[in-house]
Amino acid sequence: MKALIEMQNVSKSFVDRNIDSPVFENVNLTLNHRDFVSIYGRSGSGKSTLLHLAGLVEHPTSGIIKLNGRQINELKESEYARIRNENIGFVYQDFKLINDMTVLENVEIPLALSKAKLTKSQRRERCLSIIKEVELLGKENAYPSQLSGGQKQRTAIARALVNNPTLLLADEPTGNLDFQSAENIMKLLSKMYEKGNMTIVIATHDDYVQQYTTKTIRMENLVREGGPFEESVL
Numbered sequence: 001m002k003a004l005i006e007m008q009n010v011s012k013s014f015v016d017r018n019i020d021s022p023v024f025e026n027v028n029l030t031l032n033h034r035d036f037v038s039i040y041g042r043s044g045s046g047k048s049t050l051l052h053l054a055g056l057v058e059h060p061t062s063g064i065i066k067l068n069g070r071q072i073n074e075l076k077e078s079e080y081a082r083i084r085n086e087n088i089g090f091v092y093q094d095f096k097l098i099n100d101m102t103v104l105e106n107v108e109i110p111l112a113l114s115k116a117k118l119t120k121s122q123r124r125e126r127c128l129s130i131i132k133e134v135e136l137l138g139k140e141n142a143y144p145s146q147l148s149g150g151q152k153q154r155t156a157i158a159r160a161l162v163n164n165p166t167l168l169l170a171d172e173p174t175g176n177l178d179f180q181s182a183e184n185i186m187k188l189l190s191k192m193y194e195k196g197n198m199t200i201v202i203a204t205h206d207d208y209v210q211q212y213t214t215k216t217i218r219m220e221n222l223v224r225e226g227g228p229f230e231e232s233v234l
C-alpha cells in the first residue's frame with residue numbers, strides 16, 4: 001500500500017503564557033492511500049490535533065510529516081494552502097456551514113477558491129451532482145436553518161467532497177446527531193469511500209463507527225508506544 005501521510009517522531013505542544021503543554025510526543029503513524037480509519041481516544045487525547053496535522057492546518061512542534069513521500073515543511077505556504085483546499089476535505093461535529101448561504105452556495109465555496117478554472121455553470125453542475133450523491137437534491141436552495149442536523153452534515157460532506165479530495169478528515173462527524181441520523185451519515189461516508197478514491201479518517205467517541213472502517217487507531221497506543229499504531233483490520 002502506498003503511503004499518503006507519514007508521521008515520523010511527531011510531537012505537538014501548544015504554548016500558553018510561556019508554558020509549554022505537550023499534546024503528544026514522538027508519534028509514528030502512516031496513513032495509506034485508500035485507508036478508512038477510525039481514531040478513538042479520551043477527550044483531550046489529541047485526536048483533533050492529529051487531524052489538524054494530517055490536514056496541514058497545524059505544523060508539528062518537531063518531527064517529520066510527509067505527504068506522498070514529500071516532506072511538508074519543504075512546501076511553500078502557497079502550495080500548502082492549495083493542497084489543503086484542493087486535496088483535503090474537512091468535516092466537523094458542528095458542521096461549520098455559513099448560515100446566510102444556501103446549501104448550493106456552501107457546497108460551492110471550495111470550488112470558488114480552487115485554481116481550477118471552471119465556469120459558473122460547470123461549478124453549479126458539479127455542486128448539484130455532489131448534492132445529489134449526498135441525497136439532498138431538492139434542498140439546494142435551502143438555508144442551514146431550514147435543515148435537520150443530518151441534512152446539515154450531508155451539506156458539509158458535499159462541501160468537503162466537491163473538489164474530489166484525496167483525503168477526507170472528519171472530526172466527530174456523528175457527534176451532534178441522533179443515532180439514526182448518525183448511522184445514515186456513516187452509511188453515506190462508506191458509500192463515498194467505496195465509490196471514490198479517497199483515504200478517510202474519522203476521529204470519534206462513537207463505538208459503532210469502527211464497524212464501518214477498515215482500521216482502528218487508539219490514541220493511547222499511538223502515544224504510549226510512539227507508534228506504529230495498533231491496528232485492527234476488520
Ligand SMILES: Nc1ncnc2c1ncn2[C@@H]1O[C@H](COP(=O)(O)OP(=O)(O)OP(=O)(O)O)[C@@H](O)[C@H]1O
Nearest residue numbers: 014015016023041042043044045046047048049050
Ligand atoms: N489551539 C490550541 N491552543 C492551546 N491548546 C490546545 C489547542 N488545541 C488543542 N489544545 C489542547 O490540546 C489537547 C488535545 O486537544 P484535542 O482537541 O486535539 O483533543 P481531542 O482528543 O480531539 O479532544 P475531544 O475528544 O474533547 O474533542 C487538549 O488539552 C487541548 O486543550
